[in-house]
Amino acid sequence: MRAYVMINEDLCKGCEICVNQCPTNTLMIAEEPNNKGYYPAVQITVEACTGCRQCAIMCPEVAIEVKLVR
Ligand code: SF4
Numbered sequence: 001m002r003a004y005v006m007i008n009e010d011l012c013k014g015c016e017i018c019v020n021q022c023p024t025n026t027l028m029i030a031e032e033p034n035n036k037g038y039y040p041a042v043q044i045t046v047e048a049c050t051g052c053r054q055c056a057i058m059c060p061e062v063a064i065e066v067k068l069v070r
Pocket residue numbers: 003005021022023024025026027048049050051052053054055056066
């Protein structure tokens with residue numbers, strides 16, 4: 001299964017919790033900051049993502065939405 005992880009850059013504070021929580025190492029921190037100066041999380045690839053939603057559940061800013069690819 002593959003999934004898209006949509007991260008709301010405006011809400012993300014770059015805490016890296018989702019990056020560290022992901023069991024498939026699908027997320028990373030971006031090299032460019034968002035409008036508030038935080039470095040947001042981004043999805044590296046949809047191929048490895050299982051859609052487990054652990055990242056979305058753990059995000060303290062509720063900035064992540066997971067969409068399964070059918
Ligand atoms: S849904 Fe699961 S596998 Fe996909 S990025 Fe989030 S924690 Fe990682």
